[in-house]
Amino acid sequence: MSATQNLIEELGSRTGIEAGLGEEATMIADMVHRFSADVLRPIGKKLDRMSPEEVIASDSPLWDVHRRFAELGMSSAALAEMDPAEAAILTSLVFEELAWGDPGLAVSLGASMVPLRMAYAFNNKFLIENIPPEAIGCWAICEPDHGSDMADYDGQASLPGAQYSRPNCIATISGDTVTINGQKAAWVSNGTIAEYAALFCACDRGNGLEKVALVVPLDLEGVSRGKPLDKLGQRALPQGEIFxxxxxxxxxxxxxxxxxxxxxxRVQLTDANAGMGMMFAGLARAAFELALDYAHERKQGGGYLVQHPGVRARLLDMFRQVEASRALARRAGLFNTTEKPKALVGAISAKITSTQAAFDVANDALQMFGGNGLTKEYPVEKLLRDARAALIEDGSNDVLAIKGGSMLVQEE
Ligand SMILES: Cc1cc2nc3c(=O)[nH]c(=O)nc-3n(C[C@H](O)[C@H](O)[C@H](O)COP(=O)(O)OP(=O)(O)OC[C@H]3O[C@@H](n4cnc5c(N)ncnc54)[C@H](O)[C@@H]3O)c2cc1C
Known part of the structure; x- marks a missing residue:
């Protein structure tokens, strides 16, 4: 039995110091864990080494991921029908497990749910009826000239009297018709493959520019896609512009x-940031487990790595970061599902805590693996690359910190 399996037996849970999860939640978490171990991890590893074009080619294993996830029945529609507190805990468990398997694919599956999840959040009956539960979705908010500016939707992080350049995408509303022109950034997760976009953009009703959020079926005439983005981490996650x-x-x-x-x-950023908190607690856990097992296998200095006090201290440091990330992410998810108004400050805190922990724990894991950690023979260098992307994803942590901090301060 591996050191990780031993620890799971000892704590009685795969998710650390977990109390009172209940039979059904444990069963679902176990099912998603198996899916992550058998499908996401091996496919994520393959996709990481493929070109961005190959990742979305018709014979790519990416499609298997979306198809087989749909079979698990964890759609936005299914979650919306559950008791909110149960749905929040389940969402937290499921997304931790998915990112434990592969962070980029977890983001792809999470982004896919955004259009319908938002439709439920605003109880928009037309959208609920017209977005198929298993359709691949995306959240298209950032633009080539407006990255942080779009994440900072209310200008909390902008300079006094800030002047913004013209939006890259404008929805013109006239009567009961919307006409969209322009483009979204190459960073849109699932941008190259999505069937429906939750589009957040400027809007013109004839009284100067405002902003609006709508859902756009991406098979409409006039929609086209950019070149798939080639990037450092989360390479299994397809990204690209939508025109x-x-x-x-x-x-x-x-x-x-x-x-x-x-x-x-605010509602969407709160949901997305809490989700990032859950997922990147999962990446941190994956890195911790790999380091724990390796420390029991590798001998240096006359014994196994794990026999050295310095290594034990490092392992504890990793373990506590995983626990802290999970606890905060789950707390933010639960609060924001069951309380009104939602607390964006809690979701931002969870996103920053988990993504920074994921990066630090993956970095520590790589250190634990020594030179081996740097090679593609071992899985930790990928985790470090995947975690690095998360410090920028869904709002850079710097800008989110300014926004979160501003929410704590009462201006004169
Ligand atoms: C893996 C990944 C997935 C993503 N998924 C999506 C998605 O699904 N949909 C989508 O629309 N976008 C997505 N994004 C885009 C992401 O939200 C943006 O990259 C992010 O908001 C930063 O914007 P930018 O890259 O344009 O950087 P910029 O805004 O150009 O910022 C550059 C640097 O300046 C700092 N900075 C910028 N403005 C300020 C400020 N006001 N105060 C202080 N510092 C500032 C930033 O922190 C950053 O360090 C994703 C990005 C990544 C990396």
């Missing part, structure tokens, strides 16, 4: 009227 050339649809597809944009953006 809109006079794309026309009815105002039924608006998530909410433009007046509500800041509320919609």
């Amino acid at each position: 809109f050339d006079n794309v026309t649809l009815s105002t039924d597809w608006l998530l909410a009227p433009p007046e509500m944009y800041n509320t919609v953006a």
